[in-house]
């Protein structure tokens with residue numbers, strides 16, 4: 070099977086072209102570097118494999134993404150490269166084209182975004198461009214699906230004639246002579262056909278390639294040749310090569326592009342003049358964020374109600390297969406364990422999808438790149454990069470997609486720090502803990518400020534931890550901010566929905582797999598071991614006495630339900646979960662917590678949202694949710710506002726849920742960081758909560 | 771590049787970039803090559819530069835490595 074690689078600068082429209090050529094749905098975003106993973110597909114009506122590479126500026130990698138792309142080309146040797154170019158940015162984009170030609174694998178030049186070039190008043194003579202550069206050139210308008218058939222045709226023709234030739238004619242004679250010498254030496258050792266390109270990279274001082282070449286004599290020759298060239302031209306080698314490339318491109322551009330000068334200021338500039346204004350920029354940014362959260366919470370609220378009712382209905386439906394009051398274990402597993410557990414998680418789906426929808430609109434329109442730009446000043450102060458802001462924002466929805474979004478960061482250090490602090494952004498799943506506790510312990514005028522306080526504590530802790538990590542374990546310079554600000558686009562409905570779905574899917578997968586499994590495990594932990602047969606018989610006997618008594622029906626019902634609760638409470642205490650809670654009680658007492666909270670915290674580790682339902686179980690109030698008044702009154706009886714605050718604090722900071730740990734492991738590629746996150750955050754939560762509780766008690770709270 | 775040159779609306783021709791090899795290469799890839807003309811669109815850190823019709827955001831510390839003519 071022939072393999073074709075799709076390469077291009079960030080935002081040239083690669084993902085759009087990939088979708089157009091393969092016909093599959095893929096993530097499309099207007100945020101620099103959205104394509105980070107290598108995506109594979111098959112070109113429509115052919116058997117050619119198409120590989121979508123991350124956006125790159127050059128074949129000597131600067132960021133992790135560029136390294137992934139370069140290594141793919143270098144190590145997997147595709148048969149052909151389709152170079153997607155933003156035609157309205159031709160000169161800058163051709164710099165990569167030249168480097169691909171130097172690499173030697175045949176290239177088809179795809180002039181995408183033709184509409185934008187036309188709008189600029191440019192007319193590109195594609196025939197001449199093709200002749201001058203010596204490659205096939207095909208025009209497309211990606212988002213309108215125009216030109217893909219021609220592109221496929223051109224790919225077929227190019228594949229038929231494909232032969233690897235490294236093209237370096239755009240360099241001066243002296244550079245080419247140096248390349249000849251090195252190539253000759255290298256080709257004795259390297260049979261891949263890439264010797265000339267390797268020679269060029271050696272001249273450029275590419276550290277990865279230098280490491281790859283074992284022969285010290287060749288490296289010595291390269292150093293001597295570089296010295297000679299630098300002396301001759303009186304400039305550093307990378308500057309020399311870049312200048313020669315751009316000089317060639319300038320010539321090509323002058324020959325092939327005629328422009329009717331348009332003096333109209335592009336719309337993007339006008340928007341930027343307002344959006345990035347020194348004074349208006351931050352207020353506009355804050356309004357945008359306010360709108361994002363407003364959309365998430367106000368529009369989301371009724372939707373949450375629908376999901377809740379749907380699960381309640383499903384639970385009732387399944388329960389109705391058993392006679393009322395049945396003690397069937399299967400019923401309990403299905404209704405309380407699975408539907409209760411998974412339903413509890415899915416309730417937040419509308420919230421999370423709406424947050425992701427808002428973020429997708431911001432990304433696809435081009436505003437997100439500006440938000441990163443605006444936030445860079447602030448983020449820089451804590452040693453992070455402006456781009457770290459986007460994963461943090463997503464973190465208010467769910468940490469799993471947030472951690473995946475750290476892939477757009479250029480530098481591994483920035484990426485790891487961001488990944489590690491993302492769980493401190495209070496995710497949607499923690500909300501029910503606050504909405505249960507705040508009304509139970511604080512007067513109503515404090516409700517909103519209290520919730521804000523919790524969110525702000527999370528943000529502040531993230532800032533402090535990031536700063537601390539940047540001056541200790543992740544010491545080093547911050548990568549200077551350099552980022553292209555893509556032109557604004559009107560986001561397409563399809564693109565935005567696909568984008569939202571790509572992130573929302575991750576949350577659903579978590580609900581469908583991990584949470585499902587954990588719900589079952591948790592159910593088992595809080596069900597087994599069961600009370601002894603004698604104990605159950607004693608309860609049954611007491612029930613019998615009540616039923617036989619002379620009491621009125623309503624009174625009987627009250628007594629029976631109290632007895633049910635008592636039995637449930639004893640069962641939980643006797644179960645593995647209860648014992649676990651008791652086991653950790655000595656450790657959590659300094660935070661003001663008892664075994665019941667301990668048991669619930671064990672549940673919360675599986676998924677934060679499980680805390681409330683576990684608390685409901687240990688307090689035996691039957692079905693508990695965050696609106697449960699009976700649970701609130703029990704809590705009020707047993708704890709005070711200080712403990713309540715400590716519960717929220719601990720839930721906010723402590724170990725992120727299991728899905729987060731799993732995704733941190735995958736994205737950082739090591740258990741070390743996942744465990745560091747787990748243990749670090751839990752210890753941080755512990756020390757802070759103990760301090761708050763003890764100081765609070767001393768202060769007489 | 772001196773602070774005074776970083777004012778909004780100023781046009782410059784890049785003479786050289788004095789930074790590490792990898793940063794120079796990356797900036798080259800983004801279009802910053804010696805001899806190229808660029809304009810400062812916004813002079814509040816990070817700066818916005820217009821270069822051959824596209825807009826790039828660069829931090830002040832990077833711009834300080836630019837020599838212009």
Ligand SMILES: Nc1nc2c(ncn2[C@@H]2O[C@H](COP(=O)(O)OP(=O)(O)O)[C@@H](O)[C@H]2O)c(=O)[nH]1
Pocket residue numbers: 077078079080081082083084085086096097098099100101102103104124181182183184185209210211212213433558561564
């Ligand atoms: N005007 C215009 N917009 C396009 C064209 N092709 C893609 N886009 C838009 O450009 C943006 C970036 O495209 P994307 O495929 O994500 O770029 P990538 O970063 O190279 O993968 C998206 O909003 C697309 O809808 C085109 O030919 N013309």
